[in-house]
Amino acid sequence: MLGLRDNKRRKAICLVSVLIxxxxxxxxxxxxxxxxAGKTYEQYVASIPDGCEPVPRDxxxxxxxxxxxxxxxxxxxxPEELYTxxxxxxxxxxxxxxxxNLDEALAKFRLNPKTPYDFWLTNPKSVxxxxxxxxxxxxxxxxxxNVNRYMAKDVQNASWDPGYxxxxxxxxxxxxxxxxxKFIDRNDPRIPSWKFIFHGWDVYKDKLIMRNEMNxxxxxTLKYLGYSLxxxxxxxxxxxxxxxxxxKPHIMAFNSWPKRAIMxxxxxxxxGVVHDYLSLGKLAGPTNPFLPSYPPNGCLISPMLAVIPTGxxxxxxxxxxxxxxxxxxxxATLINGIAYGHxxxxxxxxxxxxxxxxxxxxxxxxREKCEVLxxxxxxxxxxxxxxxIWEKLKK
Amino acid sequence: xxxxNARAINTVLMIAGYLFIWGPIVVLGIxxxxxxxxxxxxxxxxxxWYVDFFHSPAIITAVLRSLFIASVTTVCATVIGTLAxxxxxxxxxxxxRALRMSxxxxxxVPYVIMAGALLVYFTRIVHIPLGYPAIIIAHISFSAxxxxxxxxxxxxxxxxxxxxxxxxxxxxxxxxWRKITIPxxxxxxxxxxxxxxxxxxxxxxxxxxxxxxxxxxxxxYLYSMLEYSLKPVLINVISLxxxxxxxxxxxxxxxxxxxxxxxx
Amino acid sequence: xxxxxxxxxxxxxxxxxxxxxxxxxxxxxxxxxxxxxIVFISFLASTPFGDILPRFSIENYRFLLFGESExxxxxxxxxxxxxxxxxxxxxxxxxxxxxxxxxGGRFKAFFLFLVIVPxxxxxxxxxxxxxxxxxxxxxxxxxxxxxxxxxxxINILYTPAAVILxxxxxxxxxxxxxxxxSLEGINPALLEASLDLGANPxxxxxxxxxxxxxxGIFGGTILTFIPALGDWLVPLLIGGNRxxxxxxxxxxxxxxxxxxxxxxSMAVILTAAVVLLIYMFIKLGGEExxxxxx
Numbered sequence: 001m002l003g004l005r006d007n008k009r010r011k012a013i014c015l016v017s018v019l020i021x022x023x024x025x026x027x028x029x030x031x032x033x034x035x036x037a038g039k040t041y042e043q044y045v046a047s048i049p050d051g052c053e054p055v056p057r058d059x060x061x062x063x064x065x066x067x068x069x070x071x072x073x074x075x076x077x078x079p080e081e082l083y084t085x086x087x088x089x090x091x092x093x094x095x096x097x098x099x100x101n102l103d104e105a106l107a108k109f110r111l112n113p114k115t116p117y118d119f120w121l122t123n124p125k126s127v128x129x130x131x132x133x134x135x136x137x138x139x140x141x142x143x144x145x146n147v148n149r150y151m152a153k154d155v156q157n158a159s160w161d162p163g164y165x166x167x168x169x170x171x172x173x174x175x176x177x178x179x180x181x182k183f184i185d186r187n188d189p190r191i192p193s194w195k196f197i198f199h200g201w202d203v204y205k206d207k208l209i210m211r212n213e214m215n216x217x218x219x220x221t222l223k224y225l226g227y228s229l230x231x232x233x234x235x236x237x238x239x240x241x242x243x244x245x246x247x248k249p250h251i252m253a254f255n256s257w258p259k260r261a262i263m264x265x266x267x268x269x270x271x272g273v274v275h276d277y278l279s280l281g282k283l284a285g286p287t288n289p290f291l292p293s294y295p296p297n298g299c300l301i302s303p304m305l306a307v308i309p310t311g312x313x314x315x316x317x318x319x320x321x322x323x324x325x326x327x328x329x330x331x332a333t334l335i336n337g338i339a340y341g342h343x344x345x346x347x348x349x350x351x352x353x354x355x356x357x358x359x360x361x362x363x364x365x366x367r368e369k370c371e372v373l374x375x376x377x378x379x380x381x382x383x384x385x386x387x388x389i390w391e392k393l394k395k
Numbered sequence: 396x397x398x399x400n401a402r403a404i405n406t407v408l409m410i411a412g413y414l415f416i417w418g419p420i421v422v423l424g425i426x427x428x429x430x431x432x433x434x435x436x437x438x439x440x441x442x443x444w445y446v447d448f449f450h451s452p453a454i455i456t457a458v459l460r461s462l463f464i465a466s467v468t469t470v471c472a473t474v475i476g477t478l479a480x481x482x483x484x485x486x487x488x489x490x491x492r493a494l495r496m497s498x499x500x501x502x503x504v505p506y507v508i509m510a511g512a513l514l515v516y517f518t519r520i521v522h523i524p525l526g527y528p529a530i531i532i533a534h535i536s537f538s539a540x541x542x543x544x545x546x547x548x549x550x551x552x553x554x555x556x557x558x559x560x561x562x563x564x565x566x567x568x569x570x571x572w573r574k575i576t577i578p579x580x581x582x583x584x585x586x587x588x589x590x591x592x593x594x595x596x597x598x599x600x601x602x603x604x605x606x607x608x609x610x611x612x613x614x615x616y617l618y619s620m621l622e623y624s625l626k627p628v629l630i631n632v633i634s635l636x637x638x639x640x641x642x643x644x645x646x647x648x649x650x651x652x653x654x655x656x657x658x659x
Numbered sequence: 660x661x662x663x664x665x666x667x668x669x670x671x672x673x674x675x676x677x678x679x680x681x682x683x684x685x686x687x688x689x690x691x692x693x694x695x696x697i698v699f700i701s702f703l704a705s706t707p708f709g710d711i712l713p714r715f716s717i718e719n720y721r722f723l724l725f726g727e728s729e730x731x732x733x734x735x736x737x738x739x740x741x742x743x744x745x746x747x748x749x750x751x752x753x754x755x756x757x758x759x760x761x762x763g764g765r766f767k768a769f770f771l772f773l774v775i776v777p778x779x780x781x782x783x784x785x786x787x788x789x790x791x792x793x794x795x796x797x798x799x800x801x802x803x804x805x806x807x808x809x810x811x812x813i814n815i816l817y818t819p820a821a822v823i824l825x826x827x828x829x830x831x832x833x834x835x836x837x838x839x840x841s842l843e844g845i846n847p848a849l850l851e852a853s854l855d856l857g858a859n860p861x862x863x864x865x866x867x868x869x870x871x872x873x874x875g876i877f878g879g880t881i882l883t884f885i886p887a888l889g890d891w892l893v894p895l896l897i898g899g900n901r902x903x904x905x906x907x908x909x910x911x912x913x914x915x916x917x918x919x920x921x922x923x924s925m926a927v928i929l930t931a932a933v934v935l936l937i938y939m940f941i942k943l944g945g946e947e948x949x950x951x952x953x
Binding site for chain 3 (some may be wrong): 103104106107111129213214251252253254255264265322383387391394395
């Protein structure tokens with residue numbers, strides 16, 4: 001009898017202590033670590049680096065009063081210093097959530113328009129939907145002086161948001177393809193054209209992975225054929241379908257981020273955003289074996305746009321963050337970290353040579369040949385036709 | 396002779412089964428000490444990934460959140476489910492069969508749609524705050540049925556004369572429960588908890604849709620960084636930790652229980 | 660007399676309410692209601708952009724069942740894969756459960772625990788682990804190549820075989836548990852009696868053990884077949900997304916294309932198929948197997 005009670009007591013104590021430990025750690029873990037004293041507005045203005053301007057006083061005070069800043073972006077992509085330095089400088093705690101891909105993030109907003117994020121990093125397609133649902137905050141340009149100053153003029157009037165009323169461009173990705181030159185001869189005459197992907201399976205031996213997004217794959221196929229990415233012409237789409245169906249037996253898988261696969265040598269050619277593979281290549285050995293391609297026909301461009309959903313609780317903090325991000329020093333940190341293209345006019349001296357080489361297309365005016373995904377492709381007839389093709393591909 | 400053969404075959408099959416289940420995990424664990432961040436070529440022994448892991452607050456916070464949610468879910472779902480299993484078995488009431496069938500419902504509806512429906516439901520119809528409350532409620536809805544089934548199964552094998560004797564001897568309901576029923580059901584309760592905890596801990600789809608701001612759990616974080624991050628080997632680290640820790644816990648439980656003989 | 664009768668009745672009702680009440684309330688509020696939402700939405704029309712119009716329409720069902728959609732094929736494929744997975748889990752899981760129950764001795768619980776513990780690590784991690792093992796380059800391939808059993812690597816990754824392997828791997832523990840519990844529940848006196856009456860072990864297995872384990876097999880089937888049917892992560896991660904199961908299609912329609920109403924209809928159809936299968940299964944196994952699920 002005594003033994004039983006002893007055991008029970010021991011068990012109970014164990015259980016209770018474990019539970020207490022768990023709860024304590026959770027709450028300790030969640031409590032703010034940005035205990036750095038926030039600055040006053042005067043201190044902030046005084047400590048601004050050269051070439052940058054501060055946000056107006058009301059923006060600053062609102063942001064600091066809000067105490068937290070809810071961000072929704074990719075996990076483990078932007079350099080961590082950007083977030084920690086922001087927290088340190090302003091004393092605002094950043095709460096970051098990540099999405100596995102932008103479609104799922106959009107689904108959350110679709111089902112719950114009041115999703116309370118202050119900052120969302122997204123693409124033009126989502127912006128178009130959010131505008132339709134009226135849940136995007138219109139930007140107050142007075143609150144982002146650095147952006148006004150440094151964002152390139154052609155970006156300010158880009159096709160996805162003329163006059164940058166809702167979005168601030170953070171990076172631009174070229175969605176073409178990357179080859180592992182350890183296995184593939186970089187002097188194949190078809191490189192860097194799209195022809196290599198769509199007909200070069202004898203060289204890459206069916207070890208090709210394409211992105212798992214129907215608009216991108218079909219769009220790039222249209223680019224290969226010389227048509228517009230956003231075409232809704234049934235004849236052109238039929239051609240694209242034929243090309244893709246012919247290619248299907250040589251495609252290993254549809255996977256949007258096959259980093260592990262290409263590092264392990266499982267695949268030799270990856271259709272995707274070329275910029276992701278610079279840092280990867282650095283890990284792969286003494287010389288970077290990856291080769292980005294910029295097909296002469298052009299490819300899909302995917303801009304990463306920062307937007308402010310109306311459900312957020314502290315939009316002022318987002319303005320503060322964007323202004324902080326567009327300081328040349330910080331923006332250079334970003335671009336050097338992710339090696340993407342951009343529209344910032346003030347960091348040409350601050351970007352790494354290697355990064356510049358990787359992220360810049362070989363010819364002038366290449367960007368004009370590339371296209372962004374626009375509504376005709378993902379709505380109405382265009383969407384229906386593409387969905388049919390995609391279903392046939394996945395049969 | 397025949398018996399020996401059958402036993403040998405059975406043993407071989409059993410070992411093969413365990414190898415199948417544990418093989419990939421063991422490999423993963425071994426490679427968590429590999430200095431090569433990718434691939435399967437062994438480079439050199441290192442523990443730097445473990446250092447990395449304990450230095451990344453994002454992962455640790457995600458793990459703690461998952462643990463918190465799973466613990467609360469397990470406790471609540473086990474209690475609710477065990478009670479319901481007991482009631483379903485013991486009492487005859489109209490709608491008994493209906494209840495038994497409907498307990499299966501959460502498992503049959505595809506998770507994706509259920510998750511989306513719960514999001515709509517929580518935000519527009521019932522107004523439950525997204526984040527911990529919503530996640531925990533959703534998890535309980537999905538895991539209580541497990542507890543019900545486990546309990547139902549156990550109920551059939553229990554000698555209920557003990558309970559009847561207690562009542563006959565004049566004990567009130569609470570005492571009977573405390574001294575007789577719960578100890579009798581303890582294996583079922585334990586089994587339910589062991590099934591529900593990992594289910595809740597590993598759930599991705601439902602958690603993703605009803606999560607609020609700042610409630611990224613481990614599966615959410617993993618899925619987001621799995622193919623995208625530069626250090627997939629951290630996954631190996633996580634897997635090893637989550638194998639070792641439960642085993643240690645169970646060994647501890649065995650120690651605490653002492654040398655008491657285990658009656659299934 | 661009447662007073663005490665009423666008192667017991669109230670007490671009985673109270674007991675019922677306290678035990679079964681919470682779960683019923685929970686299911687009503689948080690399962691039935693959302694499912695009702697799904698069914699409701701599935702009967703609504705939608706704009707070309709996928710947003711819902713408040714108008715009744717069976718267009719979704721018509722398109723899915725009789726139109727040119729791939730959904731029916733995906734559902735049938737999912738049922739096939741789930742069935743194969745189920746059978747394989749049964750073939751692998753039954754010997755394991757049997758061994759643990761019969762020869763496990765003092766360490767039965769520990770052996771059982773060893774079966775469950777891998778499923779404690781994340782689902783995604785386990786699929787990833789499997790990928791590392793069977794992919795090329797991968798451990799198994801390297802090993803087989805090394806000992807010369809095969810001359811060129813077997814690449815099963817990103818094929819239907821890989822999907823089924825992944826499904827089996829994930830759901831195997833859920834077959835072992837119910838069968839083990841069912842085996843444990845067999846009264847050893849029965850087994851001894853049959854031996855005393857002169858039956859040989861094989862006969863005893865076939866006529867006594869097997870029928871009594873039916874409930875466990877049924878429970879294991881439910882816990883493996885249904886999840887395998889709706890699974891969409893395995894085809895995504897290990898199937899290379901080349902082959903779609905029903906869950907992938909639902910996710911595609913809901914998340915990628917934003918067609919909420921269509922996705923709801925798909926879910927309703929899938930659920931109806933599952934319920935139908937369960938119903939047929941119960942009829943086959945008899946009502947009592949439903950009682951003895953675990």
